[in-house]
Amino acid sequence: MGKTIIEKIIQAHTDDDAAPRKIVWMGLDVRSARDFGGPNVVKNYEREYSGLPLADKKKTFFTFDLCVPASSLKYADAQQVCRDFAQKHDIKVFDVNKGIGSHVLIEEGLAGANSTVVGTDSHLNILGAVGCFGQGMGDVDIAFAFRTGKTWFEVPETIKVLLKGDFSYPATAKDLTLKVLKELGTKRAALKAVEFYGEAVRELSLSGRITLCSMVTEMAGVIGFIPEFEDSFRKEIEGISKTEFNPVQADEDCHYSEVIEISIDRLAPQVAVPFSPDNVQDISELKGTKIHSGFIGSCTNGRTEDLALAARELNEKKVKEDVMLKVVPATARVYEELLEQGILQALFRAGAIISNPGCGGCAEGHIGLTGEGEVQISTGNRNFEGKQGKGKTYLASPAVVAASCVRGEIASPEDL
Amino acid sequence: MKKGRVWKYGDDINTDVIFPGKYTYSILEPNQMAQHALEDLDPDFAEKVNPGDVIMAGKNFGCGSSREQAAICLKYAGIQAVVAKSFARIFFRNAINQGLPVLQSEEAVENIEDREEIEIDFAKGEIKGSKGIYKFSPFPKSVLGILEAGGLIAYTKKKLEQKKEED
Numbered sequence: 001m002g003k004t005i006i007e008k009i010i011q012a013h014t015d016d017d018a019a020p021r022k023i024v025w026m027g028l029d030v031r032s033a034r035d036f037g038g039p040n041v042v043k044n045y046e047r048e049y050s051g052l053p054l055a056d057k058k059k060t061f062f063t064f065d066l067c068v069p070a071s072s073l074k075y076a077d078a079q080q081v082c083r084d085f086a087q088k089h090d091i092k093v094f095d096v097n098k099g100i101g102s103h104v105l106i107e108e109g110l111a112g113a114n115s116t117v118v119g120t121d122s123h124l125n126i127l128g129a130v131g132c133f134g135q136g137m138g139d140v141d142i143a144f145a146f147r148t149g150k151t152w153f154e155v156p157e158t159i160k161v162l163l164k165g166d167f168s169y170p171a172t173a174k175d176l177t178l179k180v181l182k183e184l185g186t187k188r189a190a191l192k193a194v195e196f197y198g199e200a201v202r203e204l205s206l207s208g209r210i211t212l213c214s215m216v217t218e219m220a221g222v223i224g225f226i227p228e229f230e231d232s233f234r235k236e237i238e239g240i241s242k243t244e245f246n247p248v249q250a251d252e253d254c255h256y257s258e259v260i261e262i263s264i265d266r267l268a269p270q271v272a273v274p275f276s277p278d279n280v281q282d283i284s285e286l287k288g289t290k291i292h293s294g295f296i297g298s299c300t301n302g303r304t305e306d307l308a309l310a311a312r313e314l315n316e317k318k319v320k321e322d323v324m325l326k327v328v329p330a331t332a333r334v335y336e337e338l339l340e341q342g343i344l345q346a347l348f349r350a351g352a353i354i355s356n357p358g359c360g361g362c363a364e365g366h367i368g369l370t371g372e373g374e375v376q377i378s379t380g381n382r383n384f385e386g387k388q389g390k391g392k393t394y395l396a397s398p399a400v401v402a403a404s405c406v407r408g409e410i411a412s413p414e415d416l
Numbered sequence: 417m418k419k420g421r422v423w424k425y426g427d428d429i430n431t432d433v434i435f436p437g438k439y440t441y442s443i444l445e446p447n448q449m450a451q452h453a454l455e456d457l458d459p460d461f462a463e464k465v466n467p468g469d470v471i472m473a474g475k476n477f478g479c480g481s482s483r484e485q486a487a488i489c490l491k492y493a494g495i496q497a498v499v500a501k502s503f504a505r506i507f508f509r510n511a512i513n514q515g516l517p518v519l520q521s522e523e524a525v526e527n528i529e530d531r532e533e534i535e536i537d538f539a540k541g542e543i544k545g546s547k548g549i550y551k552f553s554p555f556p557k558s559v560l561g562i563l564e565a566g567g568l569i570a571y572t573k574k575k576l577e578q579k580k581e582e583d
Binding site: 022023036037039040044048072074075077078120121122136137138139140141143144147148152154186187190191218220222276363364382384385386387 | 427428430432433436437438440441442456475476479480481482483484487502503504505506509510513514556558559562567568569572573
């Protein structure tokens with residue numbers, strides 16, 4: 001019998017039989033740690049493998065993105081612990097100026113198609129967007145991976161999700177993603193790999209692929225792949241990563257544990273209601289809900305195209321006086337593109353607060369929290385209670401967040 | 417086989433309520449982590465939990481961030497096992513790597529009540545409640561090796577020592 005994409009990638013990294021539900025020892029092309037989890041990786045390593053070398057320093061990295069630059073002593077200490085370890089072992093640090101680690105690994109060509117990458121970021125399965133098997137793990141796992149270059153892994157079963165129809169603006173890749181999350185919930189894709197097919201996803205660019213693959217985490221899935229692509233995507237990803245893009249494809253006679261069809265014709269903007277990312281409704285159900293703040297960024301929606309959409313909605317308009325809009329580009333590379341294209345200038349003139357690149361605004365603790373009673377609309381991926389403070393967070397697309405910040409209430413671009 | 421009391425919760429219990437993010441870099445000792453376990457979900461838990469108690473929950477237990485503290489704080493609170501309808505992938509790994517058994521049994525979760533006293537037989541793969549006995553699927557050999565060694569680190573050390581002896 002043929003193999004699905006995840007089975008092929010794992011098979012190429014193990015001597016065991018990579019059959020679904022079997023646990024195998026898997027080789028890792030890249031192992032990384034962030035400033036979140038990283039210091040504990042170091043602590044584990046120094047305690048348990050003291051004096052022993054890394055399996056391969058050229059495949060080991062730190063990526064600082066959670067609290068950058070450190071806004072508290074504990075993060076400053078945490079980052080320095082990682083830097084000292086990095087210097088001692090001669091490994092590269094993508095430091096506090098570089099942006100979100102998963103995106104940086106793509107841009108640097110380190111997370112390529114068919115490779116295996118682990119790190120301490122629970123959204124590392126974003127790398128599925130470029131055909132890479134990325135996986136977030138805890139700090140004991142990562143310390144082990146630093147030392148041995150491998151990890152134990154249960155080969156997941158694969159489900160096939162076929163998206164029927166196509167969408168058009170003001171619906172975006174985020175609305176498609178939230179719609180899929182609504183349909184799959186946190187159960188149907190749980191612990192599975194997902195292959196997405198259909199015209200709507202074949203046409204997605206890198207930013208849209210990242211949006212959809214990032215939220216496979218919220219679907220409780222292991223990884224999402226979008227196997228089909230247009231030539232324009234190949235050019236885009238090869239241009240950015242400076243590596244060839246030749247992702248493996250599933251065999252025709254492979255086995256899917258389930259095939260799910262989701263119709264996305266006439267897709268309207270979607271909004272996830274607090275406190276669960278899969279608590280998704282059509283925007284029409286929520287229009288008029290008063291908001292106090294907006295956030296555009298995160299590993300899910302922090303790329304140039306995402307922020308360009310927001311700028312387009314804010315063009316010659318202003319963020320409402322009693323609303324605060326925070327913008328955080330994903331990476332330094334994105335930041336530069338935004339500067340070159342005049343997008344940061346447009347967002348600034350509309351009244352947005354613009355931060356340096358990183359995870360701020362989605363992860364707790366940087367570029368502000370939400371206070372009790374505060375209602376926020378965000379392009380992030382999680383709206384759990386307490387995730388960004390004591391307030392309530394709605395999740396939506398960059399276009400909807402921008403429109404809502406102009407109106408001071410949940411609104412669609414069509415309402416402007 | 418150890419008896420324990422059940423602390424029962426619902427679906428989608430996320431790592432932010434198991435171990436709040438605000439403590440991740442201020443509380444570093446496992447025993448102190450245990451004092452804040454489930455703080456935002458059940459303020460009574462940390463104070464009243466007894467060694468050997470069991471957490472039961474619905475689907476997708478441990479969803480959210482990759483923080484290892486979520487597994488550590490439960491282990492050091494004395495929890496002997498977490499039984500759920502299903503687990504989020506990263507929590508599942510972290511728990512096993514910390515030597516905290518995570519058992520999947522929809523039947524047990526459906527039929528066992530909050531605060532009920534139960535017994536778990538790991539060798540037989542059975543959970544004994546007041547209304548019946550429920551099966552859980554035993555761990556594959558490789559995972560069992562990690563759990564029996566007391567976690568991934570202890571397992572690796574054991575393996576490395578074995579290798580040294582062979583060399």
